[in-house]
Amino acid sequence: MRYLISGNEAIARGAFEAGVTVGAGYPGTPSTEILESLARYKPDVYCEWSPNEKVAFEVAAGASLAGARSIVTMKHVGLNVAADPLMTLSYIGVEGGFVACVADDPGMHSSQNEQDSRNYARFAKVALFEPSDSQEARDFTILALQISEDFKTPVILRTTTRVSHSRSLVETAERMRPERKVGLVKNPPRYVPIPVWGRPMRRKVEERLAALQKIAESSPANRIEWRDRSLGIITSSIAYQYVREVWPEASVLKLGMAYPYPDALIRKFAVGVASLLVVEELDDFLELHVRALGIACRGRDIVPGIMELSVDRLLESKARLEERAIPENLPHPLTQDLPPRPPVLCPGCPHRGIFYALGKKDVVVTGDIGCYSLGAFPPLDRMDSILCMGAGVSMAQGMEKAGEPRPVVGVVGDSTFFHSGITGLLDIAYNQGHSTIIVLDNRTTAMTGHQDHPGTGRTLQGLPTKEVRIEDIGRACGLERVFTIDPYDLEQSQEVIFREIESQQPSLIISCAPCPLRERKRVGPERRIDEDECRGCELCLDLGCPAIEGGDGHPHINAALCAGCGLCQQVCPAGAIQEGDGA
Numbered sequence: 001m002r003y004l005i006s007g008n009e010a011i012a013r014g015a016f017e018a019g020v021t022v023g024a025g026y027p028g029t030p031s032t033e034i035l036e037s038l039a040r041y042k043p044d045v046y047c048e049w050s051p052n053e054k055v056a057f058e059v060a061a062g063a064s065l066a067g068a069r070s071i072v073t074m075k076h077v078g079l080n081v082a083a084d085p086l087m088t089l090s091y092i093g094v095e096g097g098f099v100a101c102v103a104d105d106p107g108m109h110s111s112q113n114e115q116d117s118r119n120y121a122r123f124a125k126v127a128l129f130e131p132s133d134s135q136e137a138r139d140f141t142i143l144a145l146q147i148s149e150d151f152k153t154p155v156i157l158r159t160t161t162r163v164s165h166s167r168s169l170v171e172t173a174e175r176m177r178p179e180r181k182v183g184l185v186k187n188p189p190r191y192v193p194i195p196v197w198g199r200p201m202r203r204k205v206e207e208r209l210a211a212l213q214k215i216a217e218s219s220p221a222n223r224i225e226w227r228d229r230s231l232g233i234i235t236s237s238i239a240y241q242y243v244r245e246v247w248p249e250a251s252v253l254k255l256g257m258a259y260p261y262p263d264a265l266i267r268k269f270a271v272g273v274a275s276l277l278v279v280e281e282l283d284d285f286l287e288l289h290v291r292a293l294g295i296a297c298r299g300r301d302i303v304p305g306i307m308e309l310s311v312d313r314l315l316e317s318k319a320r321l322e323e324r325a326i327p328e329n330l331p332h333p334l335t336q337d338l339p340p341r342p343p344v345l346c347p348g349c350p351h352r353g354i355f356y357a358l359g360k361k362d363v364v365v366t367g368d369i370g371c372y373s374l375g376a377f378p379p380l381d382r383m384d385s386i387l388c389m390g391a392g393v394s395m396a397q398g399m400e401k402a403g404e405p406r407p408v409v410g411v412v413g414d415s416t417f418f419h420s421g422i423t424g425l426l427d428i429a430y431n432q433g434h435s436t437i438i439v440l441d442n443r444t445t446a447m448t449g450h451q452d453h454p455g456t457g458r459t460l461q462g463l464p465t466k467e468v469r470i471e472d473i474g475r476a477c478g479l480e481r482v483f484t485i486d487p488y489d490l491e492q493s494q495e496v497i498f499r500e501i502e503s504q505q506p507s508l509i510i511s512c513a514p515c516p517l518r519e520r521k522r523v524g525p526e527r528r529i530d531e532d533e534c535r536g537c538e539l540c541l542d543l544g545c546p547a548i549e550g551g552d553g554h555p556h557i558n559a560a561l562c563a564g565c566g567l568c569q570q571v572c573p574a575g576a577i578q579e580g581d582g583a
């Protein structure tokens with residue numbers, strides 16, 4: 001059968017067809033739909049959202065050592081979190097095929113940084129596959145699982161946003177049922193990398209790399225497309241598609257298995273063309289190696305190394321290569337006359353009131369990553385730092401211990417708390433900090449599309465489960481001051497937050513109200529502004545609610561947007577905001 005599916009769906013399809021029985025991951029754009037799609041193959045495949053990527057990686061690694069085929073999924077920054085198990089699983093090796101699917105986000109469409117995860121393959125000395133469309137996403141997943149098993153190595157399958165989210169036709173097949181026996185075969189020298197057994201593993205890693213390099217030389221994932229030989233281009237991933245549009249006449253070495261580098265193939269291609277260009281997105285991962293082989297090439301000098309590539313950007317590179325003027329009015333502008341849309345918290349978002357309250361105090365707010373990151377924008381303007389998931393808690397401790405004169409408040413979401421906030425909280429309790437940590441608990445992982453997590457009481461595959469309480473975890477970490485507030489009740493919320501900011505003990509405040517988008521229902525009755533009562537003070541605009549529009553003397557509530565949270569009614573000093581009549 002042929003289906004029009006995204007790269008992420010195709011990876012899931014490939015994993016299913018290849019007989020994967022365990023999939024684990026943590027959501028993160030652009031990777032999320034891989035596991036969401038794989039989870040639909042229940043009961044053939046067990047899938048779970050793990051609390052974070054390290055856990056997910058280890059779950060999949062455990063499954064592999066027990067003999068099952070497994071995959072783990074994450075976005076690029078997730079691989080930083082899972083880097084520790086990756087580096088040593090490379091030594092131990094795997095039993096059942098094991099593929100780490102990592103989605104990079106060139107251009108930072110929905111990420112805090114732009115990082116090239118291909119470097120991890122080299123760093124961890126494991127094989128790397130890079131599909132450039134959905135068919136390859138499916139095919140390479142199957143190939144990667146096979147190579148993983150044949151060479152007993154973890155393999156990285158790296159996509160980018162465009163590969164993950166673009167749709168193209170995919171030829172599928174039936175699920176293979178490899179006769180794999182599950183059951184760990186006891187063998188400590190193989191699975192226990194204490195130094196005495198780890199050192200031989202270290203040597204084996206190099207031998208394995210050499211063997212994998214031979215595979216890369218003749219892998220069907222790597223191919224030369226001979227055309228005009230005056231220019232040869234080495235490329236991979238989505239850049240291949242752009243190259244074919246911009247230089248349709250050029251010969252191309254397309255690397256689908258990009259690491260270990262297929263040196264002989266690169267040399268063969270280089271001697272077959274008059275001049276050589278390397279076109280790759282982000283780092284000069286291929287180009288540096290080509291140069292290290294002593295082969296002259298162009299690349300980073302004319303192809304940008306930051307932000308996403310595009311046909312237009314490569315048309316500019318082409319002009320530079322040919323020493324022509326950069327063409328004007330390029331044919332594929334990415335942002336043609338789009339109206340600016342400043343990112344804001346949704347109407348009715350339970351996070352809004354907390355930032356509004358914090359805005360009334362002279363405190364430092366160490367923030368974190370989630371929908372609530374939008375609290376950094378005006379008019380709320382109430383987040384002073386973001387580093388990575390979990391840092392909202394731990395950086396509060398660091399600032400306080402450094403002697404920050406103002407009270408420090410750390411803000412994290414519920415999913416982020418379970419991901420990596422708990423250890424920071426433990427640190428605050430253990431090392432006698434006294435910052436105030438607020439968990440913005442909207443009962444879901446909203447930012448990445450409402451995934452479940454340990455606090456929601458439901459698993460990825462729809463089973464009811466233990467609903468872990470953040471309050472209990474806080475107390476178990478050693479905090480005595482643990483409070484739950486309703487963020488739609490501004491007075492109560494402010495009272496608790498202001499009191500705890502002054503407290504000389506650490507506190508944990510859980511601001512608990514479900515995300516209305518997840519619930520698919522209004523928070524309460526819509527509000528309207530009584531023009532006769534409104535004094536035009538515009539204090540309601542300080543909430544940054546998209547439903548409240550300024551202008552012509554006094555604000556106006558757009559009934560089509562109002563979710564009925566009632567915060568505006570609570571901040572209006574004139575009592576001019578009331579429940580609407582629904583008309």
Ligand SMILES: Cc1ncc(C[n+]2csc(CCOP(=O)(O)OP(=O)(O)O)c2C)c(N)n1
Pocket residue numbers: 026027028029053075077078081112369370371372389412413414415416417440442444445446447448
């Ligand atoms: C290491 C890492 N993994 C995944 C992500 C993607 N991501 C960003 S925020 C977030 C969680 C958001 O959920 P939550 O903390 O509950 O806040 P909400 O968006 O619901 O307000 C995720 C998964 C990331 N930025 N970094």
